[in-house]
Amino acid sequence: MNSVYHIFVRRLSTQQKHYKLVIIGAGCGGLACASKFAKKLSKDQIAIIDKNDTHVYQPGWTLAGAGLKTPDELEKPQSQCIPTNTTWIQSNANQIEPEKNFVQLENGSKISYDYLIVASGIQTRLDKIKGAIEALDNHPQHVVSMYSRKYVRNVYNTLNHFRGGQAIFTFPSTPIKCPGAPQKIMYLADDIFRRNNVRDKTTISYNTALPVIFGVKKYAAALMEIVKAKNIQLNTRLNLVEVCADKKEAIFENLDQPGTMKTFKYDLLHIAAPMTPYEFLAKSSLADANGFVDVIKETLQHKKFSNVFAIGDCTNLPTSKTAAAIAASNSILVRNLTNIMEGKSDAVPKYDGYTSCPLVTGFNKCILAEFDFDGQPLETLPINQAKERFLSYIMKKDMMPNLYWNMLIRGTWNGPAVFRKLFHLGMSK
Numbered sequence: 222m223n224s225v226y227h228i229f230v231r232r233l234s235t236q237q238k239h240y241k242l243v244i245i246g247a248g249c250g251g252l253a254c255a256s257k258f259a260k261k262l263s264k265d266q267i268a269i270i271d272k273n274d275t276h277v278y279q280p281g282w283t284l285a286g287a288g289l290k291t292p293d294e295l296e297k298p299q300s301q302c303i304p305t306n307t308t309w310i311q312s313n314a315n316q317i318e319p320e321k322n323f324v325q326l327e328n329g330s331k332i333s334y335d336y337l338i339v340a341s342g343i344q345t346r347l348d349k350i351k352g353a354i355e356a357l358d359n360h361p362q363h364v365v366s367m368y369s370r371k372y373v374r375n376v377y378n379t380l381n382h383f384r385g386g387q388a389i390f391t392f393p394s395t396p397i398k399c400p401g402a403p404q405k406i407m408y409l410a411d412d413i414f415r416r417n418n419v420r421d422k423t424t425i426s427y428n429t430a431l432p433v434i435f436g437v438k439k440y441a442a443a444l445m446e447i448v449k450a451k452n453i454q455l456n457t458r459l460n461l462v463e464v465c466a467d468k469k470e471a472i473f474e475n476l477d478q479p480g481t482m483k484t485f486k487y488d489l490l491h492i493a494a495p496m497t498p499y500e501f502l503a504k505s506s507l508a509d510a511n512g513f514v515d516v517i518k519e520t521l522q523h524k525k526f527s528n529v530f531a532i533g534d535c536t537n538l539p540t541s542k543t544a545a546a547i548a549a550s551n552s553i554l555v556r557n558l559t560n561i562m563e564g565k566s567d568a569v570p571k572y573d574g575y576t577s578c579p580l581v582t583g584f585n586k587c588i589l590a591e592f593d594f595d596g597q598p599l600e601t602l603p604i605n606q607a608k609e610r611f612l613s614y615i616m617k618k619d620m621m622p623n624l625y626w627n628m629l630i631r632g633t634w635n636g637p638a639v640f641r642k643l644f645h646l647g648m649s650k
């Protein structure tokens with residue numbers, strides 16, 4: 222009887238660990254915040270929940286798709302990325318009870334917290350397109366997607382061996398991470414086809430669910446010129462719903478006439494995956510009607526639960542889902558949450574929605590789009606960034622990966638606002 226009692230007590234204590242701060246997700250946003258808090262709290266005060274043992278630099282997938290990086294050089298063991306001064310709980314969270322301040326893990330155990338940061342990203346859902354996974358698995362010489370750790374490995378090989386025909390690049394009807402990426406890979410493919418002397422035997426189409434090529438007018442205008450110069454066909458308001466790999470047909474719904482389908486023949490199809498919030502979040506009371514964490518956009522604090530914050534792709538922040546947005550917002554989150562933890566009311570700048578999309582438009586060329594919540598350009602450099610530039614390309618290809626690994630996830634990169642101020646101050650003198 223005595224030993225049963227002790228087992229029960231031991232179980233309770235292992236099943237209900239408590240931390241001052243719990244972070245769900247050790248991706249870009251989770252680690253940026255964890256690294257900052259690791260300097261303020263002790264290892265037994267801060268826990269990071271994430272099952273994945275590999276950390277992937279996802280912005281590099283576009284470059285890997287074009288053979289400019291290898292998928293392997295975009296990955297590191299998670300154990301090398303998690304700050305040492307934190308406790309890593311290697312599991313998935315499968316339930317959040319913000320009313321009771323606990324997170325439940327897959328094995329049923331509960332982790333309670335004083336403060337919570339949600340940073341679990343967004344789910345890639347190739348399964349939402351009928352036949353897409355079957356096509357990617359069984360017809361890799363015709364159907365590719367860089368929006369997946371598994372399938373990105375095949376993209377460059379297929380693009381490089383393409384010998385001409387109809388090439389279609391898609392953009393889905395859901396929010397996605399880095400909305401510029403589906404066209405970046407298209408421009409790089411265009412250059413690969415030219416290099417391999419098959420461009421004149423190839424028709425390239427960009428079939429996008431959006432009504433425009435890009436959401437920010439200044440960059441959209443520049444991209445329209447590029448699309449024209451490259452002889453790319455832009456088809457708007459088309460959402461890929463089915464792939465019939467045997468017939469090499471892609472079926473799109475016309476979003477202006479719901480229920481009306483249009484079939485395109487293809488020889489090469491690049492699929493940008495639809496994405497959805499994770500179910501465990503969507504069903505929690507942290508979520509808005511679309512399943513994203515409902516935060517105050519200037520502070521990243523939850524609208525209802527004041528001890529909960531969220532960052533990155535899992536949030537309903539009305540800006541593009543990018544690592545750049547995390548860079549610009551993580552210090553704001555950390556300062557706001559620190560104020561709450563310490564009962565202070567120190568002034569904290571408001572997040573302006575800064576996000577960035579380095580739109581690689583070919584080998585050695587890039588438009589560096591930077592903008593805010595209102596879709597207004599917020600450019601760092603004192604030059605017109607809508608122009609294709611080698612400098613922007615080098616920043617995307619070589620500088621940004623280094624910034625990510627050595628500064629952003631280490632909690633020491635807060636975005637380029639400081640340089641923007643410096644450059645613009647210099648100009649106004």
Ligand SMILES: Cc1cc2nc3c(=O)[nH]c(=O)nc-3n(C[C@H](O)[C@H](O)[C@H](O)COP(=O)(O)OP(=O)(O)OC[C@H]3O[C@@H](n4cnc5c(N)ncnc54)[C@H](O)[C@@H]3O)c2cc1C
Pocket residue numbers: 245246247248249250251270271272273278279280281282283312313314315340341342343367368398399402499501532533534535542543544545546547577578579
């Ligand atoms: C092809 C591509 C190109 C891109 N290009 C750019 C670019 O050029 N510039 C740019 O700034 N951004 C780019 N991005 C976007 C950028 O990678 C993401 O916006 C960024 O990684 C989001 O960070 P996050 O922390 O929100 O999510 P993630 O980095 O995806 O991390 C989420 C973490 O949460 C974990 N997790 C998920 N579910 C659970 C759970 N139930 N319990 C615990 N943990 C969980 C995951 O394992 C993961 O580690 C690109 C993305 C892609 C895919």
